[in-house]
Amino acid sequence: MAEPNNKELPEVIVLGIPWFLKFYGQQFSQNFKLLKPWESSLPLEQFITTHAQSVKAMLCSGGTRVNPSFLSQFPSLRVIVTTSAGLNHMDLSECRRLGISVANAGTIFSEDVADCAVGLLIDVLRKITAADGFVRNGLWPMNVVYPLSSKVGGRKVGLVGLGSIGLKVAKRLEAFGCIISYQSRKKKPVPYPFYPDVHQLATKCDVLVICCALTDQTRHLINKEVLLALGKEGIIINIARGPIINEMELVQCLMQGEIAGAGLDVFENEPNVPEELLSLDNVVLSPHVAYLTEESFQDLYELMSGNLEAFFFNKPLLSPVLDD
Amino acid sequence: MAEPNNKELPEVIVLGIPWFLKFYGQQFSQNFKLLKPWESSLPLEQFITTHAQSVKAMLCSGGTRVNPSFLSQFPSLRVIVTTSAGLNHMDLSECRRLGISVANAGTIFSEDVADCAVGLLIDVLRKITAADGFVRNGLWPMNVVYPLSSKVGGRKVGLVGLGSIGLKVAKRLEAFGCIISYQSRKKKPVPYPFYPDVHQLATKCDVLVICCALTDQTRHLINKEVLLALGKEGIIINIARGPIINEMELVQCLMQGEIAGAGLDVFENEPNVPEELLSLDNVVLSPHVAYLTEESFQDLYELMSGNLEAFFFNKPLLSPVLDD
Known part of the structure; x- marks a missing residue:
């Protein structure tokens, strides 16, 4: 050649x-x-x-x-x-x-995408992007009380999909002391609790990390019911494909405080991101670059x-x- | 009582x-x-x-x-x-x-501070805060080429100080495939290469994570020579105390491209952050909240x-x- x-x-x-x-x-x-x-x-x-x-x-x-x-x-x-x-x-x-x-x-891309999933989760929990804005906007010397963030360790993280990316997310988050479980089409030879149903997984978890493929079966798999099951302290991370989440229902849940936050690298109608997300400080947004190093x-x-x-x-x- | x-x-x-x-x-x-x-x-x-x-x-x-x-x-x-x-x-x-x-x-505070150190490092390498700004400023649909970020795995991370926080940073970053070494007053019973001298550590590493105590011995331990030894691809994370770094020399190195980036939770003259840092997009700034959950x-x-x-x-x- x-x-x-x-x-x-x-x-x-x-x-x-x-x-x-x-x-x-x-x-x-x-x-x-x-x-x-x-x-x-x-x-x-x-x-x-x-x-x-x-x-x-x-x-x-x-x-x-x-x-x-x-x-x-x-x-x-x-x-x-x-x-x-x-x-x-x-x-x-x-x-x-x-x-x-x-x-x-x-x-x-699995390692880079898994790294980004973990980075987005730490960022949402520990408010890192929000902190950067706080400092750059000059609020620190003004004695503004900075909001408390949330500990990573001890958090119950549910992986939606446990392929190459999910396994790497699990390995990383275990090192932080997170408690891992997963949903998948079938049980895998791993030590993490398995839930065949994503709604059931959501009820048991504080965080869902979406790392499954987009198929007819997974389109809008994460809908309002799943988000409500995740609950008011719940956080969603999506580094898979936008349409796995019903984005309209996610936006509603975020705006109404039905879940606590989200880290999103992918969206339903890329490169368009719902206008409502742009003003929320409990979300971290990224332009489908989790794989991009x-x-x-x-x-x-x-x-x-x-x-x-x-x-x-x-x-x-x-x-x-x-x-x- | x-x-x-x-x-x-x-x-x-x-x-x-x-x-x-x-x-x-x-x-x-x-x-x-x-x-x-x-x-x-x-x-x-x-x-x-x-x-x-x-x-x-x-x-x-x-x-x-x-x-x-x-x-x-x-x-x-x-x-x-x-x-x-x-x-x-x-x-x-x-x-x-x-x-x-x-x-x-x-x-x-060790776990929370270690989590934040890792979060800041992922953020600087993978440009998460910068990505969030990119999306919020509406640049994604405008076909602006997003800059490539850098992989976390394989990076040679030098820990300056290996106490309770340093050990936890090491454990977390090992799960990402980083290669850990450390500088400390004395060698510790750990499997990571030990360098008694921080300048020597910097020559061997891509990243320095500052996690030692501030003492008369560590004040301005990280100066221009150490930063130049770290090199143009180098990244500094500081979650310890601001004065361990000579901040003026750090700012100069960042502005002149002598190192690649920084994630800083602490500063020499808190709550004042050097004006020059506020406009750099290769730094992530946080208002001394790494311990705050x-x-x-x-x-x-x-x-x-x-x-x-x-x-x-x-x-x-x-x-x-x-x-x-």
């Missing part, structure tokens, strides 16, 4: 403008001829029509909706490599039916590049989701 | 307006007759003169400077209970010479109250510093 002649490089259509190309685009272009609609003078639809008949490989991000009508435009497509860990944007059974292999980010982007570049090289060399994908 | 008649309750002079009295003052007053200068019409000096001859017990906070001339005003004083864990405000040898017992907050205040009330009861019942203090 070291040939410098761009014409001989294998073609990869890039949809959704994966962020990491802003950092690793040049390195990527040494091995692949990237077909980038945003650099073309053609409108997106026409750009796709121009390349869709022949292109075999696609690099996309979590924002690209890969459904049957989308796929029908690419009769030669054999592999899709998505920069996301989540696969809720893709119709996997249609990919399988068409014989298209899929690779994703696997678990390379220099180190994870280096890893992502290597994994995406490695998957595409593997495909063009007829080798097994490095992080296959379906590999027919 | 259950007598309701205030005149029969033992007298305790309260100096420095300990914050927790705002929350537990009423409960405290059921067991002790609190002499509170801030509720008196007398000026502080006159108030002290009025009570100083007879009062045997004093409750003070970290802001009360207990030096020989201060102590010479209280000939009957036999016990000082300070709400602080740090003792840098007190002349302990003079207390010992005068036969005054001293009790402090012991280690009851509902839970720690409940514990503090019980410990302070228990120490005073022990004194008046001629029992050993619960958290003695000197108990002659």
Whole structure:
């Protein structure tokens, strides 16, 4: 793959403008001829029509909706490599039916996302972002009484989903003295109490950390009833996908004091964040960046590049989701 | 101590307006007759003169400077209970010479302070407070590229001081995959590499977490040379005492990019924070509240109250510093 002649490089259509190309685009272009609609003078639809008949490989991000009508435009497509860990944007059974292999980010974001979940929880409990605003607004010398924050240790934390991220959140929070339990489709070989039902988990916990995949089953899994079960001292952390929570009901519960606070990296209608949240000081808001570190982007570049090289060399994908 | 008649309750002079009295003052007053200068019409000096001859017990906070001339005003004083864990405000040898017992907050704040140290470090590395500002200022939908943050795991963290707080910081950060080493007056029975010299520690580390006591030996221990040794990717967390860092040199290093960021709960001249820090987005600032949770205040009330009861019942203090 070291040939410098761009014409001989294998073609990869890039949809959704994966962020990491802003950092690793040049390195990527040494091995692949990237077909980038945003650099073309053609409108997106026409750009796709121009390349869709022949292109075999696609690099996309979590924002690209890969459904049957989308796929029908690419009769030669054999592999899709998505920069996301989540696969809720893709119709996997249609990919399988068409014989298209899929690779994703696997678990390379798990540590960073788990770190962020814990960071958001400490931040909400210990009011760190609020404290920073207090100091920057000059309130400290004015003898304003700073509100008491809440201890991390001893808190009963319920993990909604116990995959790669959930396990890492559990490990970190145990070191703080938190008491872990979890909800999942099935019981796992871990020492934490298991609740098959999220409402039941909420009644037993002070904190819910959402770390499950977004599927038809988990959409709006966290609704008003679950939030009321969590209770007035309850805190929600979401580093998974926005639509797992009924956002309208969450906003109502936060505004009416039905729960105590939230740390949210994801939202239902990104990049739009409900206006009401912007003025609340018991929430910490983050623009879907829990996975986003220099180190994870280096890893992502290597994994995406490695998957595409593997495909063009007829080798097994490095992080296959379906590999027919 | 259950007598309701205030005149029969033992007298305790309260100096420095300990914050927790705002929350537990009423409960405290059921067991002790609190002499509170801030509720008196007398000026502080006159108030002290009025009570100083007879009062045997004093409750003070970290802001009360207990030096020989201060102590010479209280000939009957036999016990000082300070709400602080740090003792840098007190002349302990003079207390010992005068036969005054001293009790402090012991280690009851250690967990909360360690949690805050970790929270500040995650916040600086993962830019959580900055992310919150980004979202609240409406920049997300405007396609502004959010800067990459830095991974917590794998970071080499040097603890300056390895007492009760340092050990708890180490335990927490190990769960994130950080690599711990420490500087201390002497080597401790722990598995972490020991450096007797803080400059040497800084050359080996990406992060310094200050968790030692403020003494004549540690004042300005962290100076420009140490910060330059830490380097351009370096981060400083201080949850101990402001004057352990040469703040002017820290501000210069932050402004000139000689280190990457800082999370500061304490400052040299509290409650005044250097103006230059207020506009930097690579620092997280907090108004000396790392110890401040509902839970720690409940514990503090019980410990302070228990120490005073022990004194008046001629029992050993619960958290003695000197108990002659």
